[in-house]
Amino acid sequence: MIVVGLTGGIGAGKSTVSKLLAERGAAIVDADQIARDLQAPGTPVVQAMAERFGSQILDDDGALIRPEVAKIVFSDEAALKDLNGIVHPAMQAEIQRQIDLNKDTDRLVVLDFPLLGENPRKGLAATIVVDIPYELAVVRAVARGMDEEDVRNRINSQITREKRLATATHVIDNSGDLVDLVAQIDRLWAELIELPPTDGPVGEPAERESSDGDKSDAPAADQAPRTSWVFGYGSLVSPASMARTIKRVAEPGVDFFEAELSGYGRRWNYGVEHIVASWELDDGTVVDDGVIVALGLVEAPGETVNGVIASLSADELAYLDRRERNYDRIDATDIITTAADTSDPIYVYVPRRSAIERYETARDAGTAGVRRTYWDLVDAAFAEFGPEQQAQYRATTPPPDVPLVDVLSAKER
Numbered sequence: 001m002i003v004v005g006l007t008g009g010i011g012a013g014k015s016t017v018s019k020l021l022a023e024r025g026a027a028i029v030d031a032d033q034i035a036r037d038l039q040a041p042g043t044p045v046v047q048a049m050a051e052r053f054g055s056q057i058l059d060d061d062g063a064l065i066r067p068e069v070a071k072i073v074f075s076d077e078a079a080l081k082d083l084n085g086i087v088h089p090a091m092q093a094e095i096q097r098q099i100d101l102n103k104d105t106d107r108l109v110v111l112d113f114p115l116l117g118e119n120p121r122k123g124l125a126a127t128i129v130v131d132i133p134y135e136l137a138v139v140r141a142v143a144r145g146m147d148e149e150d151v152r153n154r155i156n157s158q159i160t161r162e163k164r165l166a167t168a169t170h171v172i173d174n175s176g177d178l179v180d181l182v183a184q185i186d187r188l189w190a191e192l193i194e195l196p197p198t199d200g201p202v203g204e205p206a207e208r209e210s211s212d213g214d215k216s217d218a219p220a221a222d223q224a225p226r227t228s229w230v231f232g233y234g235s236l237v238s239p240a241s242m243a244r245t246i247k248r249v250a251e252p253g254v255d256f257f258e259a260e261l262s263g264y265g266r267r268w269n270y271g272v273e274h275i276v277a278s279w280e281l282d283d284g285t286v287v288d289d290g291v292i293v294a295l296g297l298v299e300a301p302g303e304t305v306n307g308v309i310a311s312l313s314a315d316e317l318a319y320l321d322r323r324e325r326n327y328d329r330i331d332a333t334d335i336i337t338t339a340a341d342t343s344d345p346i347y348v349y350v351p352r353r354s355a356i357e358r359y360e361t362a363r364d365a366g367t368a369g370v371r372r373t374y375w376d377l378v379d380a381a382f383a384e385f386g387p388e389q390q391a392q393y394r395a396t397t398p399p400p401d402v403p404l405v406d407v408l409s410a411k412e413r
Helices: 014-023 031-038 044-053 066-073 077-100 134-143 148-157 161-166 178-192 239-246 314-323 353-365 372-383 387-396
Strands: 002-008 027-030 108-112 127-131 170-173 226-232 256-271 275-280 286-313 327-331 336-338 346-351 368-371 407-412
Touching: 002 014, 014 027, 014 108, 014 127, 014 178, 027 031, 027 077, 031 077, 031 108, 044 066, 044 077, 066 077, 066 148, 077 108, 127 161, 134 148, 170 178, 178 372, 178 407, 226 314, 256 346, 256 353, 256 387, 275 368, 286 314, 286 346, 286 353, 286 372, 286 387, 286 407, 336 346, 346 353, 353 368, 368 372, 372 387
Parallel strands: 002 108, 002 127, 027 108, 127 170, 226 346, 286 368
Antiparallel strands: 226 286, 256 286, 256 336, 275 286, 275 407, 327 346
16 A cells, blocks of 8 residues: 545645545545544543533534534644544544555555644655645635634644645645646646555654754755756746645745746747646637647747746756656756856756647637636736736736636546
8 A cells, every 4th residue: 555645724625635536546544534433422532522621512412512612722722732632542543443454455545634744644655735825725714604713713723834835745736726626636646656655654643853852843854955946937936836846845045036037038838738628718619628828938039037946956857857848948047047046057948849839729720728727826926926026927928819718627638
């Protein structure tokens, strides 16, 4: 078996990702479901909770009134610690039992744990973090019927977004639509099933130690030497998208800097080759097997493109080369301006002629479109750097000559 962890903050969409992985054949060990089962009326766990927090947390039938429990623990650190002390030992026994059911199989086992960042586990082959911005998480949770103040209290009681991302080997950016999410899960699945089988103890709570020997929630530092940089000029200017791409969080001011590329212009000219999609145009025409168009670059003397650079190890660069297989990687060291103090080469990925021709052919046939969610994602990514960066992006990026579309369905080519 291959055992991986899955986590994400409230409202991030972790449950949807878990469901998509289950549909592909994964065995899901769902910590929330285990907790619900252990907290059924009359169980030892419920009795212990009532003794600690009072009988007001139970209804007349002895069932937990979960909002009452949440009201107590998510605004009281000591109460939350006591709750964990009651629930966690029983949960660990059931978690281990479910893992062991798959011990002699070749299945992918997903530990679906909302608090994996706070409570890391031993022996995981990978850690998947489902990530969205804080305010979007609040909006989505409230849309599901949760109280906004309760949502914010819960989020604030959990590990920070930055610390959670720092634990990730794989990041799923769920700020887009379901089509984008499914495409990410397809790629993630292909990577996970190639991981080596899990050996040794797995699923037990792990202790992390800082450099001075004190226990810490922080992950061990990535010691792979950085040997180069990559320039991002579209969705990769978002820290979450960059983390999803290079599979770790780049730290602004350390290995993630604003930058400008001279002699190139940003264009909507990249025809995505691995996905086909369908959508409906304003006149009611349905486009099947449409070509999704994304941002690319063209040589353009006198133009400048704003973006970011992130430092990479040799393995990370090799992974990017495979991922961006329809782009050419060029050395742009001499035409990039940045505050980063580095003598390492800086690369940028430029669409190959085949990808541009795919876009041009579909454009001329009326079967090309820019996903509205991608359009919004890129604009929001630049907005994270402030109004000046966003204004520069808008001013230096010509509008696409194909429509913005809401994708109805998509599939791998």
